[in-house]
Amino acid sequence: GQNIDQPTEMTATEGAIVQINCTYQTSGFNGLFWYQQHAGEAPTFLSYNVLDGLEEKGRFSSFLSRSKGYSYLLLKELQMKDSASYLCAVRGASGGSYIPTFGRGTSLIVHP
Amino acid sequence: NAGVTQTPKFRILKIGQSMTLQCTQDMNHNYMYWYRQDPGMGLKLIYYSVGAGITDKGEVPNGYNVSRSTTEDFPLRLELAAPSQTSVYFCASTDLQGWKGTQYFGPGTRLLVL
Numbered sequence: 001g002q003n004i005d006q007p008t009e010m011t012a013t014e015g016a017i018v019q020i021n022c023t024y025q026t027s028g029f030n031g032l033f034w035y036q037q038h039a040g041e042a043p044t045f046l047s048y049n050v051l052d053g054l055e056e057k058g059r060f061s062s063f064l065s066r067s068k069g070y071s072y073l074l075l076k077e078l079q080m081k082d083s084a085s086y087l088c089a090v091r092g093a094s095g096g097s098y099i100p101t102f103g104r105g106t107s108l109i110v111h112p
Numbered sequence: 113n114a115g116v117t118q119t120p121k122f123r124i125l126k127i128g129q130s131m132t133l134q135c136t137q138d139m140n141h142n143y144m145y146w147y148r149q150d151p152g153m154g155l156k157l158i159y160y161s162v163g164a165g166i167t168d169k170g171e172v173p174n175g176y177n178v179s180r181s182t183t184e185d186f187p188l189r190l191e192l193a194a195p196s197q198t199s200v201y202f203c204a205s206t207d208l209q210g211w212k213g214t215q216y217f218g219p220g221t222r223l224l225v226l
Contacts, residue, residue, distance in 0.1 A: 008152075031213065042202055042217035043155070087154060091213065098143075098213060099170070102154040 002026040004103035006088050011109045012078055020073045020106045022088035030098055033089040034062055034073045037105065043087055047073065075108075083110045114138050118203050118218035125193040125225045133188040133221050135203030143206045144186040145170075145215070146178065148199040155202065161186055193225045 003025045012018040024032070031050040035043035049055055049064035049071060061074040075082055085107050089100040119134045137144065142163045147155040157170030161180040175197060177189040186205075190197060203218040 004154075033214070035215075042219050043215075044217070045214045048214065089155075089215075099145075099157065099160060100215065101157075102147075104152070104154040107152075 002090055002092055002101040004088055004090055004101060006086075006103045006106045008104065009107045009109070011111060014078055014080060014110055014112050016078050017074065017076050018078060018108065020075070020086050020088075020108065022071045022073070022103060024069050024071070024088070024090045024103075026069070026090050026092050026101075028092045029066060029090070031091045031100075032062075032064055032071050033091070033100060034060075034071075035087040035089060037085045037087060039084070046086075078110050080110050080112065083108060116203055116205055116216050116218035118201075118221050120221060121219065122222045123224070125190075125223065127193060127195065127225060129193050130189070130191045131193070131223075133190070133201055133203075133223075135186045135188065135218060136184050137186075137203075137205040137216070137218075138184065139205060139207065139216065140183060141205035141207040141216075142183070143213075144180065145204045145206075146176070146186070146188045147202045147204065148172065148197075149202060149220075150199050158188065158201075190223075195225050197223065198225045199223060 006022045034046040037043040047062035059076045085105040087105045088103040091100040116137045145160045146158040159178040161167045201221045204215040
């Protein structure tokens with residue numbers, strides 16, 4: 001099975017940097033995803049890590065350490081529109097089916 | 113491309129009624145999924161399909177059924193609706209041969225069972 005843990009809620013100030021952590025335990029590993037979900041909307045893809053290290057994409061970066069079962073999403077130069085829920089999802093490889101399991105999500109509130 | 117579409121957007125059911133949530137994707141993806149999301153919770157997998165004619169149970173399949181007769185369509189059937197099925201339902205698809213297996217989500221169906 002898979003177990004994914006991330007903080008329930010975080011707050012930050014506009015223009016600042018925030019790091020959202022995700023720890024996981026999984027049988028087999030085939031990638032970790034971060035999704036952004038605004039209230040009342042569907043999740044949308046942010047980043048993907050399958051090898052250790054940092055992946056940078058504009059203001060967003062995602063880091064993975066497979067040996068530690070740990071990832072973080074780093075958001076720089078926060079904007080009000082970044083207020084959303086951020087979902088960590090881990091894709092296992094049990095039974096040959098690549099099914100991701102989602103964490104509960106971290107609700108980020110950005111204050112002016 | 114319309115991506116993943118879902119109908120209806122919102123529905124109110126009485127206890128014991130049944131309904132089908134429709135999901136269609138036009139990206140020729142093999143994998144399709146149904147999730148439910150309760151307030152403050154993550155996405156729970158109900159059923160998934162790896163291709164036409166093949167379906168399998170996810171984490172919370174009780175009270176639901178699915179079929180996959182075509183690559184494009186993956187309807188979710190609720191029989192004998194119960195208040196515990198009040199939730200937001202998301203359909204998603206992915207192509208593992210495509211870019212990293214990213215999931216594309218439909219806009220969701222909000223279901224209220226009274």
